[in-house]
Amino acid sequence: MTGRYCSLAQAPAPAFTPGLAAERLSALVGGRPMWVNGTVLHYYFFDGDHDASVIHLPGSTETRRVSWVGSEKQRDVVRAAFREWRDLGIGLSFVEVSDRSEAELRIGFQLGDGSWSSIGKGALRVGINDRTMNFGWDLTAPGERATALHQIGHALGMLHEHQSPCAGIHWDDEAVYDELAGPPNFWSRETTHFNILRKLDPAEVNRAVWDPQSIMEYPFPPGLILEPEEFRGGLNPPGTLSPLDKEFALRWYPPLDAPRPPALVPFRSxxxxxxxxxxxxxxxxxxxxxxxxxxxxxxxxxxxxxxxxxxxxxxxxxxxxxxxxxxxxxxxxxxxxxxxxxxxxxxxxxxxxxxxxxxxx
Structure with a gap:
């Protein structure tokens, strides 16, 4: 049986002025989700009695109102994951706040709603009383620290590795649909296509080569991948930040060289x-x-x-x-x-x- 997978919500593709040169369009597609370097990302954990919403229970037609509030142990897993990204020495920093209006990232732990995140600065388009990230299962279980690292990767602007056209993956499509339709994910064909089978635009990918060891790569059981042949028996990334993940983060968010940038003098370009x-x-x-x-x-x-x-x-x-x-x-x-x-x-x-x-x- 496959594991629980990150289920990003479908979002409309960004609209650009028709007729843009290919090089210009590629730069926009690749750079649009990224934060400006030096941003302090404030994160908030929902904690109120009214922080909840109604969801369809997985594998059922029933609905139930489920809280977004997570336990302190769950929060500690996410805090540790933020520290791991921070300790790479990137130019972004992460600060926990107790006021949701101060937070760019607002985190819930609604069981049954899957694990997902807004991509990069797309979080700024989400209302202050809504989640930009959710964890839909117990993060304190063995191996689930990877889920927190993965969702923070999305919050930094990273996308799924297995959807990169550089991967050259040839799927057994129907086997993938059948596998994800069952427990524990209970995905529709649309969700499966969007999060697994759909190929990204080449300009969107994290890097020009596929990284099967990436934290942004899903594990897959045998029988879903037809090519490359070496992964017919399954794909099992380690669930840690790979060297290429670290390279990506440091390329977009290099360490800040000076504590105070040069002055921008009024009326002087x-x-x-x-x-x-x-x-x-x-x-x-x-x-x-x-x-x-x-x-x-x-x-x-x-x-x-x-x-x-x-x-x-x-x-x-x-x-x-x-x-x-x-x-x-x-x-x-x-x-x-x-x-x-x-x-x-x-x-x-x-x-x-x-x-x-x-x-x-």
Whole structure:
């Protein structure tokens, strides 16, 4: 019998302006889920009596209202998984908070609803009273730490390895549908196709080679994979962060070199000079309290995010993403004299002639 699998919800494909050049489109598809480096991701565990929802019980037509609240032991498994990702030395950090309105990641433990997560900064589109991540079975059971590591991988922007076109997997489709229709998953054909058989766009994949040892790879029992031949007898990843998982995380979220980026001086443009996927960081210390505008310039696809330093850490204030449009990212916000702000600009692609820059005024 197969194990319990991560069941990502189907989401509409991002809409881009028709006619984009292939290179520009590829950069947008691959970079859209990723956080700007230096983000502090705050996570919250649902803990209220009303934090619950009605679900269909697996393998049944019955429904039941089931709590999202998990035990302290379950939470400790997730905390340890966050620490393991953090200890790679990546430029992101993770902070637990007790107020859901402060959290980018909001975590439930609703049994029977499967384990899943929003992909990367898609979590920002989820309402503050809804989950961005769920664990649908007991994480304290042997081997289930891998489930927590896997879902946090999704929260960092990673997708399923077995769906990579680089894997070259030839499935016995009907055997896969039959296997997942039964216990413990009870998946519909649509869910199975979306999470297993569907191939990702080449621009979406975590890397240009398949990593069967990845934390983002499912285990599979014998009889589901026809090719490659070596996996006809089953695929059993170790459930740990592989060397390529670590390489992915450090490529997108490298360690921050300096505690305080250079100043972005009002009314003075700062050239970006970035390659695709690279990022530039700046500090803004306003000389007066007023409304300010921060914007990118040039023929470029960028995401620009403004943070305010509070209690020594950057807190998300505002952001704009111009990817795939003819406009440039632009943020308007009231900045207060005596406070410190950070501007982080990540480039998807520079698609036209001339320099790209960011300015504050």
């Amino acid at each position: 700062a050239p970006l000079r970035l390659g695709p996927g690279e990022q530039a960081d700046f500090t803004v210390e306003p000389a007066e309290t007023r409304e300010y505008t921060v914007a990118a310039f040039g023929d470029c696809d960028t995401v620009v995010v403004l943070f305010e330093e509070r209690d020594g850490e950057p807190r998300y204030l505002a952001g704009d993403d111009d990817g795939g449009t003819p406009r440039n990212a632009r943020i308007g916000s009231r900045l207060v004299k005596g406070r410190r702000y950070f501007v982080r600009a990540r480039l998807y692609s520079g698609w036209g002639p001339g320099e790209t820059a960011v300015m504050c005024w």
